[in-house]
Amino acid sequence: MFDSIRVSLKHKPKLYANYGTRNAFFSNQRTQVRDISLGVTFNKQFTIAIGYNWMLSDIQEVFNTEDTAKFKLRYITPFVEYSFLEKNNIEVTIPIYLGFGNSRYQTEDKKIFRKQFVMLYEPGMKVTFRFFRYFGISGGVGVRMILAGNRQLNQPFLTPTYTVGAKLFLGDIYKDVKKAFE
Numbered sequence: 001m002f003d004s005i006r007v008s009l010k011h012k013p014k015l016y017a018n019y020g021t022r023n024a025f026f027s028n029q030r031t032q033v034r035d036i037s038l039g040v041t042f043n044k045q046f047t048i049a050i051g052y053n054w055m056l057s058d059i060q061e062v063f064n065t066e067d068t069a070k071f072k073l074r075y076i077t078p079f080v081e082y083s084f085l086e087k088n089n090i091e092v093t094i095p096i097y098l099g100f101g102n103s104r105y106q107t108e109d110k111k112i113f114r115k116q117f118v119m120l121y122e123p124g125m126k127v128t129f130r131f132f133r134y135f136g137i138s139g140g141v142g143v144r145m146i147l148a149g150n151r152q153l154n155q156p157f158l159t160p161t162y163t164v165g166a167k168l169f170l171g172d173i174y175k176d177v178k179k180a181f182e
Helices: 004-006 171-181
Strands: 014-024 030-044 046-056 059-065 067-087 088-105 112-130 135-148 157-167
Touching: 004 046, 014 046, 014 135, 030 067, 046 088, 059 088, 067 112, 112 157
Parallel strands: none
Antiparallel strands: 014 030, 014 157, 030 046, 046 067, 059 067, 067 088, 088 112, 112 135, 135 157
16 A cells, blocks of 8 residues: 555556545434534545534533523544545545644624633545446445544544535546547
């Protein structure tokens, strides 16, 4: 793996951009983390990027017997993704996220409770099946764990994650449109 990454890094980098979601469970409720990321891909095999992530959830807690606050989690993730198998329109990748941000409970009138720095680690595995030239579907599994900042949450924050989605191959569309106008 490290030898193929070293070889990939010798190729010219190409722009990488992504908007995605990862689903999980927290306090016995389904949650969703959305992310937007930007980086570079080397040789269609190794990606280095940075993303901004935010959790969407309905998790609430009551503070001071009158303040109902929603759980919020926002963090920045430097991440890498390694593609270790590409065969017959199937690609298998290993994305690894390391997140730095904060968690808090926040009321609608912006009162904040239990705000704290968090550091997360999210390894996973994703399979993408390309069924048309420009479109594919993907699915993956992983785990999210808080490495620092779990004291204020009072929750075991080791949770499985899963993704299901569609993929649009914008790089191939761009290449084909550019070639058509040459």
